[in-house]
Structure formats: structure tokens, C-alpha cells
Amino acid sequence: MNEKLDHTLAVIETRIKYRFRNPELLEEALTHRTYVNEAGGKDNQRLEFFGDAVLDFLLSDLLLRRFPDSREGELTRIRAALVDEVSLARLAAELDLGTSLRLGRGEEKGGGRHKRSLLADAFEALLAALYLDGGIESARRVVHELFEPLLDTPELLFGRDAKTELQERARLLHRELPRYQLKDATGPDHDRRFTVEVYLGAELMGEGVGRTKKEAEQDAARAATLLLRGEH
Structure with a gap:
């Protein structure tokens, strides 16, 4: 990895308060398929697939503990609001993942660093990389730190606007x-x-x-x- 990439990954590690033992996992999580088409390597699609499942599991666990008397339908509604593309892209932007994405030239020119779909996918891929590198508790901590503040938002819990x-x-x-x-x-x-x-x-x-x-x-x-x- 070059010096610029090392710095970019270090910034992400600082934001999530976790240092990767295998930084190649983090690098993969931030690599879009358009970059791989031009430069080779692994894109983040497999991690995004796994991260989606990791996030659903950890949020389900969080919601069950936080709202022990809620019915399934209400828990499902809250989780759906938390994991939709708009919400995940917003969290990715707070972590500044867009700046760290590795994109192909065309995607770069097309504003890929600000596309919600790319940001949401990168967020899920990041969670998968964190789980694979540090285990379930490392992923759980980050999910709790990022999502628990949202659970105190009335518009989210009781019908966000x-x-x-x-x-x-x-x-x-x-x-x-x-x-x-x-x-x-x-x-x-x-x-x-x-x-x-x-x-x-x-x-x-x-x-x-x-x-x-x-x-x-x-x-x-x-x-x-x-x-x-x-x-x-």
C-alpha cells in the first residue's frame, strides 16, 4: 500500500476507534468495482453482501434489548428505517467514507464519492471487514456507538417525518x-x-x-x- 492509502485507512481507523490487524480487509471494503476494472484487485461487493447480514443481526439484537416490550412489526419498522440507503449513506458521510473510496476514473468524474448507493454499500462492507478482522464484539461496539443515538430520535421511533x-x-x-x-x-x-x-x-x-x-x-x-x- 502506498503512503496516501495508508493515511486514508488510518483516518477511518481513528473514526471507528479500531486498528485493523489485516488492513487489506479495510482496503477491500473501500474499493469499488470500477476501480478493480481498471487496476485489478478485490472490490467490496462480497463484503457488502456479508455486511448487510451482520448489520441486520446486530441491529436486531440492539433493538430487542432496547425495546423488550415492542412487537415484531414495530421492531421491523424501526430497523428498516435505520438500514435504508438514505440512513446508511448519512452515517457513511459522517465517517467521511466517500473521501476514502477507491473509484474508477469514470465513477470519480460522475460524482461517485457522493452517491448514496456507493456510500451505503461501503458502510456495510466496512462492518463486514470489522467483523472478519476483530470479531462480533468489535462490530457490535461500532454499531451501538453509531446507531444508539438515533434510537433517541422521536421522528425515527414514532414515525420519522x-x-x-x-x-x-x-x-x-x-x-x-x-x-x-x-x-x-x-x-x-x-x-x-x-x-x-x-x-x-x-x-x-x-x-x-x-x-x-x-x-x-x-x-x-x-x-x-x-x-x-x-x-x-
């Missing part, structure tokens, strides 16, 4: 913004029920109901987000 999440996903996957339309309002003034539909372009993506239009829009956004998660 669904409209914001839908907007981010719609822009990422469809390059357009959602449009909300009031479908119906029923009941007396003191007990109104609003029904709202949300569209992407001409396509109906979800419907929501609430005591206010804002609540109904949030409910519709959650339905649309679940649909987009399945699509992605």
Missing part, C-alpha cells in the same frame, strides 16, 4: 417530487377525518387518513414509502 423520507426517496429513485391531493373530508367539525392521496407524476402511490390534513399526508407518505422500498 414520512413526507421528508418520501421526498428523498422519490427524488433518488424517480427524480420527481410527490404531490398530495385531498380526496375527502368527513365527520363533524370537532371530529373531522381527512383522506389524502399522494402521487408521483400521474401514478397513485398511497392513501392516508388523519384528523388533520397534515396527519393524513404523513399517513399517505408512509404508505408510498413502503411501496418504494419494495420497488428499490
Whole structure:
């Protein structure tokens, strides 16, 4: 490894408070397939595959311990919010993994260091490398340190701002913004029920109901987000 790469890996080690016995694992975790196509070596796809499973396991363990009385559906919802591409890319950015990625020239010019998909994949690959190098407890510590603060965020636990999440996903996957339309309002003034539909372009993506239009829009956004998660 050259001096610049040594420094880059050392910065990552400092951020996660762990020194790799086998630095080649960390190097692999930060290597995109476009770099391998040009320079050879191993890309991070196999580590990303394994890291996805490691993260699901460790988060499931964390959530079971943190919320012992929660039902399966609620735990699944929280975990899904924690491991989606937007969330993982945000954590990767906090670790500045984008700066450390090894990319092919085309991906570099195309802004690959800031792409959410690449950042999320690198984050999962990093966890896999950490697990393989230091074992489950090393990986558990990093997962707990990064994710536990998020569990104190009300919007994540009890329905993180669904409209914001839908907007981010719609822009990422469809390059357009959602449009909300009031479908119906029923009941007396003191007990109104609003029904709202949300569209992407001409396509109906979800419907929501609430005591206010804002609540109904949030409910519709959650339905649309679940649909987009399945699509992605």
C-alpha cells in the first residue's frame, strides 16, 4: 500500500476507534468495482453482501434489548428505517467514507464519492471487514456507538417525518417530487377525518387518513414509502 492509502485507512481507523490487524480487509471494503476494472484487485461487493447480514443481526439484537416490550412489526419498522440507503449513506458521510473510496476514473468524474448507493454499500462492507478482522464484539461496539443515538430520535421511533423520507426517496429513485391531493373530508367539525392521496407524476402511490390534513399526508407518505422500498 502506498503512503496516501495508508493515511486514508488510518483516518477511518481513528473514526471507528479500531486498528485493523489485516488492513487489506479495510482496503477491500473501500474499493469499488470500477476501480478493480481498471487496476485489478478485490472490490467490496462480497463484503457488502456479508455486511448487510451482520448489520441486520446486530441491529436486531440492539433493538430487542432496547425495546423488550415492542412487537415484531414495530421492531421491523424501526430497523428498516435505520438500514435504508438514505440512513446508511448519512452515517457513511459522517465517517467521511466517500473521501476514502477507491473509484474508477469514470465513477470519480460522475460524482461517485457522493452517491448514496456507493456510500451505503461501503458502510456495510466496512462492518463486514470489522467483523472478519476483530470479531462480533468489535462490530457490535461500532454499531451501538453509531446507531444508539438515533434510537433517541422521536421522528425515527414514532414515525420519522414520512413526507421528508418520501421526498428523498422519490427524488433518488424517480427524480420527481410527490404531490398530495385531498380526496375527502368527513365527520363533524370537532371530529373531522381527512383522506389524502399522494402521487408521483400521474401514478397513485398511497392513501392516508388523519384528523388533520397534515396527519393524513404523513399517513399517505408512509404508505408510498413502503411501496418504494419494495420497488428499490
